[in-house]
Amino acid sequence: MVATVTATNDQPGSTVKAGRVLILLDGSPLSLAALEAAAEIALARNTEVLGVFVEETNLLRAAGYGFAREVGGSSGLARPLEAAALEVRLQALAEQARRSLKQTMARRGLSQTLKLCRGRVAEEVLNLVQPDDLVVLGRVGWSGIPGGRLGSTARVLLRQAPGDVLLWTAPGHRRQNRVVVLLNHDQGANHRAVRAGAELAHRSNQPLSVLIRASSEGEQEVAQDILRYMEREGISARVRWIPVASAGAALRAMQEEGASHLIVSRTCSVFADQEADTLLAGLNLPVTVTP
Numbered sequence: 001m002v003a004t005v006t007a008t009n010d011q012p013g014s015t016v017k018a019g020r021v022l023i024l025l026d027g028s029p030l031s032l033a034a035l036e037a038a039a040e041i042a043l044a045r046n047t048e049v050l051g052v053f054v055e056e057t058n059l060l061r062a063a064g065y066g067f068a069r070e071v072g073g074s075s076g077l078a079r080p081l082e083a084a085a086l087e088v089r090l091q092a093l094a095e096q097a098r099r100s101l102k103q104t105m106a107r108r109g110l111s112q113t114l115k116l117c118r119g120r121v122a123e124e125v126l127n128l129v130q131p132d133d134l135v136v137l138g139r140v141g142w143s144g145i146p147g148g149r150l151g152s153t154a155r156v157l158l159r160q161a162p163g164d165v166l167l168w169t170a171p172g173h174r175r176q177n178r179v180v181v182l183l184n185h186d187q188g189a190n191h192r193a194v195r196a197g198a199e200l201a202h203r204s205n206q207p208l209s210v211l212i213r214a215s216s217e218g219e220q221e222v223a224q225d226i227l228r229y230m231e232r233e234g235i236s237a238r239v240r241w242i243p244v245a246s247a248g249a250a251l252r253a254m255q256e257e258g259a260s261h262l263i264v265s266r267t268c269s270v271f272a273d274q275e276a277d278t279l280l281a282g283l284n285l286p287v288t289v290t291p
Helices: 029-045 057-062 083-106 121-128 152-160 187-204 220-232 247-257 276-283
Strands: 021-025 049-056 069-071 078-080 112-119 134-138 164-168 178-183 208-214 237-243 259-265 287-290
Touching: 021 029, 021 083, 021 121, 029 049, 029 083, 029 134, 029 164, 049 083, 049 121, 083 112, 112 121, 121 152, 134 152, 152 164, 178 187, 178 247, 187 208, 187 220, 187 259, 187 287, 208 220, 208 247, 220 237, 237 247, 247 259, 247 276
Parallel strands: 021 049, 021 134, 049 112, 134 164, 178 208, 178 259, 208 237, 259 287
Antiparallel strands: 069 078, 164 287
16 A cells, blocks of 8 residues: 655655766767756755766677678768777767867856766666655667657666766656656655655745555545645646556556656565566656665
């Protein structure tokens, strides 16, 4: 059964402890869009930004084989993957990341640092991130298709990062105007997800919907506790019970709510569902995954 969410005396927008905002940069268009989102969050939280650029060792290692080929994203043509050319390209991307980070944060008067790493992307980020930090990254990089399946780095981070992870993609249609929090059965996880939802709804000045996955409607006291909490935060909110079914059923419920941003705990049973990709890819909207 879903746990009670209790009210606090915090002022609206102050419910999330302000750790750093880590933005993963790889030079792809989606990572640059995620950079803008990260900057807005850092500005609202008045916190520092750490940009992370990782030279992927597996890619560099592959370039050492004579038979290695890369395929042009637009041309579809295969060409040799040469180590020297790859090193030059990575250096250029790192410099682009440095300039983009500096310019984006300077416009908002924010402090920033760029960390250059070499290794496996997810492992390097996990070595840097702290529990109070927010990790922001595009849902896919150069090799992925927006709206498609999650990239491998995103998969690892949303499951293993100690704090919140924002998987960024371009916002949807104007009719999508509600922050949606998807709850399940874990008391502590639900509490964190609802607090993150309240912070986002306040920052974006949007109403909030809380969807509770349960086999049957629970005690009305649960919904009332959530609504009282949101009232204290100055947020327009509603609570809806949905059946524990496939990820497709959860997807339909969120589409009916007009979700513009999904917040869900990694402990939610949707991630144990083989159709989790159906949910995340089908929504094609920003998703914040909480511990």
